[in-house]
Amino acid sequence: METADEARNQGSSVSILEKNPRVVFVLGGPGSGKGTQCTNIAKLFGYTHLSAGDLLRAESESDSENGIMIKNVMKEGKIVPSEVTVKLLQQAMWKIGKDKFLIDGFPRNDENRAAFENVTGIEPAFVLYFDCPVEEMERRLLNRNQAREDDKIETIKKRFKVFLESNPPVISYYSEKGKVRKIDAARSIDQVFESVKTIFEAQD
Numbered sequence: 191m192e193t194a195d196e197a198r199n200q201g202s203s204v205s206i207l208e209k210n211p212r213v214v215f216v217l218g219g220p221g222s223g224k225g226t227q228c229t230n231i232a233k234l235f236g237y238t239h240l241s242a243g244d245l246l247r248a249e250s251e252s253d254s255e256n257g258i259m260i261k262n263v264m265k266e267g268k269i270v271p272s273e274v275t276v277k278l279l280q281q282a283m284w285k286i287g288k289d290k291f292l293i294d295g296f297p298r299n300d301e302n303r304a305a306f307e308n309v310t311g312i313e314p315a316f317v318l319y320f321d322c323p324v325e326e327m328e329r330r331l332l333n334r335n336q337a338r339e340d341d342k343i344e345t346i347k348k349r350f351k352v353f354l355e356s357n358p359p360v361i362s363y364y365s366e367k368g369k370v371r372k373i374d375a376a377r378s379i380d381q382v383f384e385s386v387k388t389i390f391e392a393q394d
């Protein structure tokens with residue numbers, strides 16, 4: 191995986207990152223409402239919404255050499271190696287060429303976080319963290335009806351376990367930097383969005 195400096199020297203496709211885009215990481219457990227809220231934030235505040243999970247799903251359906259690996263990792267509720275995910279995010283940011291991104295479902299663990307920083311040199315402006323009890327997230331996922339392979343109860347349980355193990359180090363890291371904006375996500379979609387708006391109005 192090339193670093194930002196190596197990429198610059200090779201005139202590589204990451205040149206958009208030299209513009210130092212504003213990045214907000216959007217975290218929270220499976221079903222906490224990240225995607226739902228990102229759609230609203232993108233509309234109201236002019237951000238481009240990039241979901242790491244959606245990029246990985248699209249890649250797994252393509253002819254990519256990583257397709258089968260990604261499908262297997264997702265089925266097991268595990269986390270795809272960072273180099274794959276960071277490359278997809280980097281490519282998407284370059285192709286879209288905008289300067290304000292919501293990155294949904296990333297970084298999932300400390301390895302994701304370090305790889306993104308190392309490769310892009312980008313620090314998030316802040317981290318939005320949707321805090322929601324597991325029981326509520328499970329109810330939402332079981333009712334989601336988007337035919338997602340990983341919304342089966344066996345995989346949901348595995349995703350919760352991975353989330354509970356991998357998310358705390360990421361939140362601790364950004365908390366120490368004063369960058370975490372934690373939101374009670376167990377409320378209605380509209381109530382959660384009211385809190386989200388307050389945060390973006392104060393930050394933008």
Ligand SMILES: Nc1ncnc2c1ncn2[C@@H]1O[C@H](COP(=O)(O)OP(=O)(O)OP(=O)(O)O)[C@@H](O)[C@H]1O
Pocket residue numbers: 218219220221222223224225226227243295330331333334335375376377378379380382
């Ligand atoms: N505050 C809420 N109250 C009730 N239902 C919600 C709320 N937010 C989202 N939902 C519903 O819960 C389901 C999961 O929401 P969403 O897809 O936004 O979660 P997510 O955090 O992106 O999950 P994943 O990590 O699995 O992608 C959807 O069906 C959505 O309509």
Ligand SMILES: Nc1ccn([C@H]2C[C@H](O)[C@@H](COP(=O)(O)O)O2)c(=O)n1
Pocket residue numbers: 220241242243244246263264267268269270271275294295296297298302340349
């Ligand atoms: N940084 C990421 C984000 C997602 N994945 C994989 C594993 C997840 O269970 C799946 C779905 O993501 P979601 O749509 O729920 O955000 O995608 C990953 O490996 N690394």
Ligand SMILES: [Mg+2]
Pocket residue numbers: 224225241243295
């Ligand atoms: Mg989502």
